[in-house]
Amino acid sequence: MKLVIASLLLLLTPALTAAQAPVPSADALRERLSRVENQRGHEVAEDALAHARRALGGAIRAAAAGQTVESRRALAIAESAIVLADRLTARERARRALAEARERKRAAHRRAAAAREALERSVERRDAEADG
Amino acid sequence: MIRASWLFTVLLVAGCGPGTPRASATLRTRLASSEATPARDRAPDLIARVEHALDDADRAERAGDDLAAADHATAGRLLLEAALAEAARVEDETERTHIEQEIATVLARARRDEQAREGISQVLSRGAAIAAARAEAQRALTQAEEDEARPRRRTRVSLAEAADLRRAAAALRARARLSMAAARALGAETEALAAAATALSESEASHDPRASLRAADTAHHESMRALGQIRASADGPGPDASAELAEAARGEGFEVLALAEGTAVEADGVFNGASSSVARSAGHRIERLASLIAAHPHGPVQVQAQVAQQGRAGDQIAQRRAQALQRALVAAGASDERLSAQPLPVALRGDTPLARVRLVFVAYAR
Numbered sequence: 001m002k003l004v005i006a007s008l009l010l011l012l013t014p015a016l017t018a019a020q021a022p023v024p025s026a027d028a029l030r031e032r033l034s035r036v037e038n039q040r041g042h043e044v045a046e047d048a049l050a051h052a053r054r055a056l057g058g059a060i061r062a063a064a065a066g067q068t069v070e071s072r073r074a075l076a077i078a079e080s081a082i083v084l085a086d087r088l089t090a091r092e093r094a095r096r097a098l099a100e101a102r103e104r105k106r107a108a109h110r111r112a113a114a115a116r117e118a119l120e121r122s123v124e125r126r127d128a129e130a131d132g
Numbered sequence: 133m134i135r136a137s138w139l140f141t142v143l144l145v146a147g148c149g150p151g152t153p154r155a156s157a158t159l160r161t162r163l164a165s166s167e168a169t170p171a172r173d174r175a176p177d178l179i180a181r182v183e184h185a186l187d188d189a190d191r192a193e194r195a196g197d198d199l200a201a202a203d204h205a206t207a208g209r210l211l212l213e214a215a216l217a218e219a220a221r222v223e224d225e226t227e228r229t230h231i232e233q234e235i236a237t238v239l240a241r242a243r244r245d246e247q248a249r250e251g252i253s254q255v256l257s258r259g260a261a262i263a264a265a266r267a268e269a270q271r272a273l274t275q276a277e278e279d280e281a282r283p284r285r286r287t288r289v290s291l292a293e294a295a296d297l298r299r300a301a302a303a304l305r306a307r308a309r310l311s312m313a314a315a316r317a318l319g320a321e322t323e324a325l326a327a328a329a330t331a332l333s334e335s336e337a338s339h340d341p342r343a344s345l346r347a348a349d350t351a352h353h354e355s356m357r358a359l360g361q362i363r364a365s366a367d368g369p370g371p372d373a374s375a376e377l378a379e380a381a382r383g384e385g386f387e388v389l390a391l392a393e394g395t396a397v398e399a400d401g402v403f404n405g406a407s408s409s410v411a412r413s414a415g416h417r418i419e420r421l422a423s424l425i426a427a428h429p430h431g432p433v434q435v436q437a438q439v440a441q442q443g444r445a446g447d448q449i450a451q452r453r454a455q456a457l458q459r460a461l462v463a464a465g466a467s468d469e470r471l472s473a474q475p476l477p478v479a480l481r482g483d484t485p486l487a488r489v490r491l492v493f494v495a496y497a498r
Contacts, residue, residue, distance in 0.1 A: 007227075009144070024454075033488075036295075040263050048210070051210070061489075073203040073204070076185075076203070076204075076207050077203060077206050077207050077210070079180075079207075080185075080206075080207040080208075080210035080211045080214070082212050083178070083210070083211060083214045084211070084214040084217065084304040086209045086214075087215075087218045087221065088217045089214075090217075090218075090299065091217045091220050091221035093342075094221045094224040094225050095224055097225075098224045098225075098227055098231070101228045101231040102231060104231075104235055105234060107236045108234075108238040108242065111239070111242045112238045112241050112245070114242075115242040115243075118245070118249050119249040119252075122248075122253060124250070125256065126256060129256065129259065
């Protein structure tokens with residue numbers, strides 16, 4: 001008997017843990033979704049955002065139909081899609097900042113080259129005036 | 133007991149499932165590939181969630197719930213994509229940080245070069261301004277000396293000459309205005325600048341280019357005297373005073389030497405031949421020297437002379453010349469109390485004796 005109970009615990013504990021993993025509520029997810037939609041660069045995450053919206057709608061419908069388990073799974077998908085949208089948006093901002101930094105680096109090198117050239121011309125002119 | 137063993141076996145088989153789970157297989161392959169290596173380092177929290185979702189998918193598949201397995205796998209796929217995006221973001225941020233550091237270094241170098249160039253440009257501009265001022269002052273001096281030597285010279289001048297004279301007058305007026313502005317900035321009263329202002333107006337109003345130049349020259353000297361008066365209220369020369377004296381002297385057409393004893397201003401053309409009397413044509417030169425003394429009012433000024441003749445006789449002539457120049461400077465408005473006359477010290481004469489006169493501004497040492 002003890003062996004049976006141990007076997008059941010062995011099988012059911014991960015399942016129970018997974019089932020009890022915290023899933024944010026639909027309201028909380030809707031708020032997070034809205035925040036991502038208002039972030040700069042969210043355009044690149046439109047697919048992920050659409051996925052999140054669909055999953056969120058499915059979760060609400062499932063909950064209304066009393067399908068609690070299905071609703072929790074749909075909320076988990078919506079949450080994952082929002083995480084993806086958030087990271088894609090952040091990545092897009094980083095990509096733009098990187099492109100801007102590269103451009104500023106080119107401008108800085110151009111300015112440095114111009115400054116060095118002007119300095120060398122000034123030194124030549126000064127030396128020429130000193131010589132003659 | 134047999135029943136219990138049988139039940140355990142059944143549950144174990146049910147728990148392990150029928151074989152390799154299908155829903156998570158592709159994702160697990162991606163997760164193990166090099167594609168996910170950066171994400172493991174840079175987004176370990178998301179990777180942990182991916183693994184957790186795949187475990188859930190496997191369990192659901194083993195339990196025969198394909199729909200749940202597919203849902204968990206979907207969540208895992210989305211989270212894996214998020215982990216990859218996060219890794220790429222961190223990589224971009226790292227590169228951007230390096231670029232920002234490089235930009236800072238490059239810009240600092242550019243700024244150093246720009247400042248160095250600016251410094252050289254200022255020196256060159258000052259050199260050019262001094263050269264221009266010197267040329268204009270020389271032009272005015274030449275004109276004045278010509279007038280002095282031949283007071284009844286022709287009164288008409290050519291158009292080209294008139295243009296030269298007007299340009300020289302305009303340059304001297306500009307310098308006079310600058311000196312007047314400096315004197316005002318130091319607190320000079322309007323009365324102290326009255327003589328310079330009057331000469332300035334005369335120069336501007338005059339239609340005769342020679343008269344205009346003479347008046348401009350007077351305005352320049354008067355403004356320098358006024359500046360000297362107001363400078364005299366300070367305790368001593370400022371840190372840039374010796375450099376300013378050197379520039380002013382060069383602008384007047386004199387040679388300048390930086391000696392340990394002070395700043396020395398050398399003038400030529402003051403004496404003719406072996407004479408111990410000041411040359412008749414040197415009046416304007418002496419006036420300029422007197423203005424220079426007045427504009428730099430601190431400390432004694434040694435009037436030194438040297439002649440080509442060596443020995444005691446040469447020293448006597450040099451002494452007489454120094455005294456004659458001192459008297460001429462006092463007559464031109466320099467303060468007698470500040471002046472002393474002497475032959476050029478032996479140590480400063482050099483190997484080849486030269487005829488020269490020199491004013492040493494003792495308080496203006498670099």
